[in-house]
Amino acid sequence: MKTLFLVRHAKAGRDDPALPDRERPLDERGCEDAPLMGRRLARHHVQPDLIISSPAVRALSTAQAFAHALGYAPQRIAIETRLYASTAETLLAVVRSLDKKLGCVMLFSHNPQISELAQHLAGEVAYLSTCAVVELRYDMKSWSDIGVIAPSKVKLDGPKL
Numbered sequence: 001m002k003t004l005f006l007v008r009h010a011k012a013g014r015d016d017p018a019l020p021d022r023e024r025p026l027d028e029r030g031c032e033d034a035p036l037m038g039r040r041l042a043r044h045h046v047q048p049d050l051i052i053s054s055p056a057v058r059a060l061s062t063a064q065a066f067a068h069a070l071g072y073a074p075q076r077i078a079i080e081t082r083l084y085a086s087t088a089e090t091l092l093a094v095v096r097s098l099d100k101k102l103g104c105v106m107l108f109s110h111n112p113q114i115s116e117l118a119q120h121l122a123g124e125v126a127y128l129s130t131c132a133v134v135e136l137r138y139d140m141k142s143w144s145d146i147g148v149i150a151p152s153k154v155k156l157d158g159p160k161l
Helices: 028-043 057-070 088-096 113-121
Strands: 002-008 050-053 104-109 133-138 153-157
Touching: 002 057, 002 113, 028 057, 050 057, 057 104, 088 104, 088 113, 104 113
Parallel strands: 002 104, 050 104
Antiparallel strands: 002 133, 133 153
């Protein structure tokens, strides 16, 4: 059994046009939504074996808020540069390369690629709003089968859902 959580980063600010895109922080709503969603998952006893995040400040801040709520040490978050300004295919390649010993993985990234990956893996999920979470469960032993085998469970949640 494998469980993959696809998470779009929480809402980020656009107040400083001089700030590089990668450095944009969460805005006030994002700072509220990320811990809220992390706590929501904690109530369902989600325990990730690995959290992987884009290096962008807004994605990493979202991942850290989730980690805190889930009792996952923030310093254990794996930062993966391929999760920033990439494609859905690249995200899928990251997932397919995961160690088969891992049972539950959370991936924090950006639109449009995170929504495109969710759409590819679970057709009923067309778009992820900020801080939305898609849970995908698979009856398989290897992450390399993601995208080949359909998920046995798909659940979409978000701050406004």
